[in-house]
Amino acid sequence: KPDTLVTLERMMNVFKDYYEGTEYDLRKNITVKGDSGKMVISPLANPFMSVDELRLHKVNGGWHHLGERNIAVRFTMYGTVIQCRDWLPDEIGGVLWFALDNVASSVYVPIYCSVTDVASTYKTDGRRTGFSRDAAWWAFNRLGTLSAQRWGTFRKELDKTWIPFQQKLLVNQATIEKQALDLYNPKKPAKTIKLLTDYSMEWCNKAVNAAWDLGDYIWTKYDGYW
Structure with a gap:
């Protein structure tokens, strides 16, 4: 028996991980004196450094001068978490949760x-x-x-947008799937399929718009004052 069940949200968070707070955190030795006088990780330190940055900061680890291989990496094209639930009709039971680019700065949207x-x-x-x-x-x-x-600094802006966005999608799932089941007819599933198609498209569009808006906000708010 497992100690805890693996949830959808937990899987998403695993793929966003970069060993923060552990000995494998690439940022751990890039420190400055904080307001309290204690040494803290610099806000300029990031877990997605280029090869030149890794060499500049003398990062060393399992990959030598490349440090450690994070789970979330900057060169990711897309990430997925797939739900396969055989107790639901096929049209509803399979969901691709899809995140574009580095999943640590992205969000997962559902595509049935x-x-x-x-x-x-x-x-x-x-x-x-x-x-x-x-x-x-x-x-x-x-x-x-x-x-x-x-x-x-900027991860705080990401969290303010993406954490509630992701939570809303996770909470919404039960509601939209109940609606899909209420409409479902195994011989004529078209209404269910349309509902799920519209839902997936709606939230994909919302995610893209939010990503553009957040990028514009960061660019404008912090331009020249980092």
Whole structure:
């Protein structure tokens, strides 16, 4: 018997982890004197440093000058947590929770396995075709890149937006799936499929808009005053 059950939220948090507060935290030796006079991790220290930054700060670890390999990394294209629940109809039981770019600065949105479409920004090619406000990937990549410049400060801005956003989606899941079950007809599942398609598209769009807005906010609030 397990000590505790593995929840969906816990799985998401595992993939966001970078060993904060442990001996494997890449930032642990990048310190400054805090307001109390004690040495604290610098707000400029970030767990997603480039190779040049790792060498500059003489980071050493399991990968030698590359430090440690975090779970969450800056070069992630996307992350997934997949729910497969055989006690529900197939149209409802399979959910792909999908996060773009570095999941430590991103959010997971639900895409049900039965959807017939996804938000247009998730269909727009990102990295290979250059920066575009029409591509969801760039919304999250820009946000992640900005956040890493002063992680100790900007992560607080991320948390203020993404923690309640993620919680709302987790809480909403039971409600939307009850609605989907109430509509469900195994011979004619079209109404259920439309409901879940619309729901997934709605929250994908909300996530992308929030990522753009948060990036704009950080850029504007902290420009020149880091």
